[in-house]
Amino acid sequence: MNNYLLKVKDLKMHFPVKGGVLYKQINTVKAVDGISFNVKSGETIGLVGESGCGKTTVGRAILKLYNPTEGEVYFEDKNIVHLRPKELRIARRNMQIIFQDPFESLNSRHTIGYIIEEPFIIHKIGTSDERKQKSLNILKRVGLPENALNRYPHEFSGGQRQRIGIARAIALNPKLIICDEPVSALDVSIQSQILNLLLELQRELNLTYIFISHDLTVVKHISDRIAVMYLGKIVEFAEADTIYKNPMHPYTQALISAIPRPDPLYKGKRIVLQGDVPSPVNPPHGCSFHTRCPYAKDICKNKTPVLQMYNKDNDNDHLVSCHFAGEIG
Amino acid sequence: MFNFNPLTIKQIRRFKTIKRGYISFIIFCMFILISIIAELLVSNRALVVKYNDTYYFPAYGDIIPGKVFGLDYEYETNYRDLAKIFSSAPESSNFVVLPPVPYNAFENDLKDDAFPPFAPSATDKHYLGTDKTGRDILARLIYGFRIAIFFSLILLFSNYLIGISIGCLMGFIGGKFDLLFQRIIEIWTNIPYLYAIIIISSIIIPSFFSLLIIMVIFNWINMTWYMRTATYKEKERDYVLAARALGAGNTRIIFKHIIPNTISIIVTFIPFSISGGITALTALDYLGFGLPAPSPSWGQLLSEASEFTTSAWWIGVSIISALILVLTMVTFIGEAIREAFDPKMHTTYE
Secondary structure: OOOEEEEEEEEEEEEEEEEOOOOEEEEEEEEEEEEEEEEEOOOEEEEEOOOOOOHHHHHHHHOOOOOOOEEEEEEOOEEOOOOOHHHHHHHHHHEEEEOOOOOOOOOOOOOHHHHHHHHHHHOOOOOHHHHHHHHHHHHHHOOOOHHHHHOOHHHOOHHHHHHHHHHHHHOOOOOEEEEEOOOOOOOHHHHHHHHHHHHHHHHHHOOEEEEEEOOHHHHHHHOOEEEEEEOOEEEEEEEHHHHHHOOOOHHHHHHHHOOOOOOOOOOOOOOOOOOOOOOOOOOOOOOOOOOOOOOOOHHHHHOOOOOEEOOOOOOOOOEEOOOOOOOOO | OOOOOHHHHHHHHHHHHOHHHHHHHHHHHHHHHHHHOHHHHEOOOOOEEEEOOEEEOOOOOOOOEHHHHOOOOOOEOOHHHHHHHHHHOOOOOOEEEOOOEOOOOOOOOOOOOOOOOOOOEOOOOEOOOEOOOOOEHHHHHHHHHHHHHHHHHHHHHHHHHHHHHHHHHHHHHOHHHHHHHHHHHHHHHOOOHHHHHHHHHHHOOOOHHHHHHHHHHHHOHHHHHHHHHHHHHHHOOHHHHHHHHOOOOHHHHHHHHHHHHHHHHHHHHHHHHHHHHHHHHHHHHHHOOOOOOOOOOHHHHHHHHHHOOOOOHHHHHHHHHHHHHHHHHHHHHHHHHHHHOOHHHOOOOO
16 A cells, blocks of 8 residues: 555545624535545546535645645655645645646746746755756746747736646646646647646656546546545546446436537437535535435435445446445446 | 836836826926925025135035125025125126025015015016015925925835735734734724824924824725735635745745735825825824924915915915825826726736
């Protein structure tokens, strides 16, 4: 078990809802409610789920951009949840993030040169000239022209800005990069370019990705293993192919059936879920999916299912959180 | 070194296209410049004196006693008289170059046969007349403007320094700190500051700096609200998170990321704070609670104007037009800056 780069154990991220005259905590948003998974070095974990299910929060809590309410995050066998600021700063050299919105994630008042150079300045790496040279190399590596250094973010298109975001993330040679929907804000044609760039970089720099997305086709293309999230919990976790070919959880099944297929003769049945995602302020008792599950029985309302190994044939690492895994679908 | 962001350049360019504001800005800067070099334009000291083949430049520096120029007194030379003496002896090469308005803001230019205020007269070089003690109004306007503008600039700087720091910290730290300061500020704003200043200045005689400090104590609040909101907004944005993920410390995030992005808010408020400062000082002087008596001030001129509404109309006309001119210009500048920095003008989506 020691070859894992990142281990997340029972991670919980609850946000207080404050109100009233005295500004007291009146409620809690359980954005992430007990998530555990391990990431092997060099692999890509896809994290999928609809909006509001907490996938972005997971990514940010892993980087300790948010302070997790509970749980442990081990990076290279070092628990980073309780690191002191100085140690955290060092740890952050190895873990980076690429944001969804390339218009928001770059400071519009800095030049591209400064944006890429800033990681080196923060960690006091090299002299000014060395830093400039390094930034230039990175800039070229992500496929941007040299003259971009002295220009400002607003002069670039969404795809180019996302390349700048990637350049900034790889500047310090990190081991883990959390890609928080890096392509969802982009045109489809640009999406594939950025995805290919990410894949190339992964091969070259031996990067590990946690790839957060709501787009199943994108996730399938890039991921080795996929975790499906619903209301702050992982409901299914397996190899990418397994998830697509043999989804066990009714939610995953519904998601997979919703992928548009470029085949006019395809006659798969489409599972259309009823209703909305329940509020994470007040998640349903028992299985959080039972309010929308077409197979829900009484036990689902009362007993919370555990994410456990589903043993069927040779599926060695297929985790499902459903009382009726294997019986439905 | 000091590279302007293209957005800033765009905003400056846009500011220049708003003619009303831009012209006001230029004129206002000229006013400030004139008030800075006022000694060369409005002063009872000569600009250049040539006496017995030596040149003297009395405008700045120590006083030059009358003895130096062959007069029979030890106190400061009266250059207007000296000019008359020199011009009555045209055969010598001695001469005096007086400023265009050869009076300073303090001297009483009295006549033997009349009581001040004297009406404007070009022959006396009192272009705007004199006030009730015979002091030149133009001189008092210019020197009063100098005091008022520097008062409001220093006031602005101190207010913004405190207001921005506290507001930024409130937004950045949030939580209990924010809550505490919100309540403190709410209580503080409810103290009627004009009354407080009136009470304080009836106990101590205010000087330029003590008045400034009193005003700062009551005025730093305004900026905190805006900075607090702006900081709250900016600190949640992704680029701040990105900087944090890179390992940037709080200082770096505040000074390199948050404050540069709130600069447009700060800049937009500056002109209005300047006019606010001028008005506040003028109002206090008008009521007699501002700077002590002999210092040239617009408020004191204003109160004299209300004393002599019809008999000495020139006092009222001068000071009121000066006030209207300056405040209107500042408002125009503020309006233009606000428009130039309007984020809607620069938002581009690709």
